Amino acid sequence: MSDKKIPYKIYLEENEMPKAWYNVRADMKNKPAPLLNPGTHEPMKPEELAPVFCEELIKQEMDNDTAYFDIPQEILDYYKTFRPSPLVRAYNLEKKLGTPAKIYYKFEGNNTSGSHKLNSAIAQAYYAKKQGLKGVTTETGAGQWGTALSMACAYFGLDCKVYMVKVSYEQKPFRREVMRTYGAQVTPSPSETTQIGKKILAEYPGTTGSLGCAISEAVEVATSTEGYRYVLGSVLNQVLLHQSVIGLETKAALDKYDIKPDIIIGCAGGGSNLGGLISPFMGEKLRGEADYRIIAVEPSSCPSFTRGKYAYDFCDTGMVCPLAKMYTLGSGFIPAPNHAGGLRYHGMSSILSQLYDDGYMEAVSVPQVKVFEAAEEFARVEGILPAPESSHAIRVAIDEALKCKETGEEKTIVFGLTGTGYFDMVAYEKFHDGKMDDYVPTDEELEKYISKLPKID
Ligand SMILES: *Cc1c(COP(=O)(O)O)cnc(C)c1O
Numbered sequence: 092m093s094d095k096k097i098p099y100k101i102y103l104e105e106n107e108m109p110k111a112w113y114n115v116r117a118d119m120k121n122k123p124a125p126l127l128n129p130g131t132h133e134p135m136k137p138e139e140l141a142p143v144f145c146e147e148l149i150k151q152e153m154d155n156d157t158a159y160f161d162i163p164q165e166i167l168d169y170y171k172t173f174r175p176s177p178l179v180r181a182y183n184l185e186k187k188l189g190t191p192a193k194i195y196y197k198f199e200g201n202n203t204s205g206s207h208k209l210n211s212a213i214a215q216a217y218y219a220k221k222q223g224l225k226g227v228t229t230e231t232g233a234g235q236w237g238t239a240l241s242m243a244c245a246y247f248g249l250d251c252k253v254y255m256v257k258v259s260y261e262q263k264p265f266r267r268e269v270m271r272t273y274g275a276q277v278t279p280s281p282s283e284t285t286q287i288g289k290k291i292l293a294e295y296p297g298t299t300g301s302l303g304c305a306i307s308e309a310v311e312v313a314t315s316t317e318g319y320r321y322v323l324g325s326v327l328n329q330v331l332l333h334q335s336v337i338g339l340e341t342k343a344a345l346d347k348y349d350i351k352p353d354i355i356i357g358c359a360g361g362g363s364n365l366g367g368l369i370s371p372f373m374g375e376k377l378r379g380e381a382d383y384r385i386i387a388v389e390p391s392s393c394p395s396f397t398r399g400k401y402a403y404d405f406c407d408t409g410m411v412c413p414l415a416k417m418y419t420l421g422s423g424f425i426p427a428p429n430h431a432g433g434l435r436y437h438g439m440s441s442i443l444s445q446l447y448d449d450g451y452m453e454a455v456s457v458p459q460v461k462v463f464e465a466a467e468e469f470a471r472v473e474g475i476l477p478a479p480e481s482s483h484a485i486r487v488a489i490d491e492a493l494k495c496k497e498t499g500e501e502k503t504i505v506f507g508l509t510g511t512g513y514f515d516m517v518a519y520e521k522f523h524d525g526k527m528d529d530y531v532p533t534d535e536e537l538e539k540y541i542s543k544l545p546k547i548d
Pocket of ligand 1: 208325
């Protein structure tokens with residue numbers, strides 16, 4: 092450790108920004124399991140994925156060997172409008188906690204989408220445009236991904252159709268209007284505009300929707316509309332690849348001041364921000380060059396890593412998507428309606444699932460009241476109003492810093508602050524009014540969906 096004074100914010104110069112994404116799969120001995128055709132259970136071939144995804148993105152999805160992918164200049168140009176993002180030393184939080192630990196966070200909320208999702212949205216929109224497509228379809232839950240994709244499509248002049256989980260569509264009208272400002276067409280899901288939507292509505296009248304169901308609708312529209320493809324904001328290998336820009340910048344900023352982290356923490360929904368943040372560090376770990384404790388944090392109401400099963404599962408409710416091997420709660424699982432903190436997807440990135448199964452990382456689940464307590468404590472000293480998703484990582488960063496206070500250890504903790512929470516005020520309101528509770532599913536409830544996982548031999 093050098094004795095250079097560490098500034099509150101470590102910024103990289105524009106010319107120090109990464110010029111290539113890093114593909115952690117290249118350094119994995121056990122590669123993530125391939126996507127399977129839901130009919131034949133054979134590995135998906137590129138030509139089978141072509142009606143759904145953009146060509147260049149399929150190549151990235153299936154490439155387990157190329158370590159670096161050059162970032163095209165057009166994407167770098169857009170990255171420069173909101174990157175590099177700051178790595179902040181949480182001096183104020185350290186002081187408040189009275190911990191000898193050194194806490195850093197990588198802040199990804201400095202763009203209108205309010206999250207890291209724009210890192211992949213702009214890449215996916217670029218490849219769609221390059222392929223000469225008219226537009227893309229997608230789903231959004233809380234709305235950050237839909238917003239990021241709307242921004243990216245507006246930039247490249249692509250049409251953007253977003254299927255938004257109905258409960259969010261109704262509860263977050265402002266998110267919807269942000270997307271429409273960028274020209275996206277937003278439809279509440281399930282809807283009457285697709286076969287699968289009609290089927291789900293007939294089966295479950297009055298349902299407020301789920302991510303899995305919105306995915307099915309978006310895929311159906313992409314595959315049945317000329318010149319359209321489907322894009323996804325998390326879970327997939329290609330998304331982790333694009334998000335590696337977070338980790339590469341973090342590592343460059345730490346290296347600039349000779350800082351070596353002991354613990355790296357990120358929240359995990361589908362695994363994209365965590366996968367991106369840890370990629371270069373995990374690469375060192377896999378190559379035996381360095382060691383880090385890496386912790387995934389998930390909500391105890393949607394505990395894919397900590398209570399799910401590592402198995403092939405459907406990525407969507409309509410079971411039209413390929414099967415992915417991942418830690419999963421079952422594609423029928425929907426978190427309790429009072430769960431306010433995002434991170435509601437039933438599965439997890441195949442890359443992270445394999446790394447977790449191989450023991451390269453840990454996972455913890457945290458209840459939501461504790462998450463919002465951490466969010467508030469953080470906001471009051473560090474100023475930033477965090478997204479509920481990001482606050483899962485804050486919770487565990489604080490817990491680890493408090494352990495250091497007990498033991499007197501001066502550990503260096505880095506966590507991902509994925510975004511801001513301005514559109515989550517209904518959740519904050521519930522917390523402030525004491526109306527938030529910690530619903531944790533029982534083993535029986537989880538078994539109900541896990542027992543329905545597809546049988547693959
Ligand atoms: C989408 C989102 C997440 C979770 O998604 P991952 O793919 O697990 O990263 C976390 N934080 C914010 C702010 C998000 O928008």
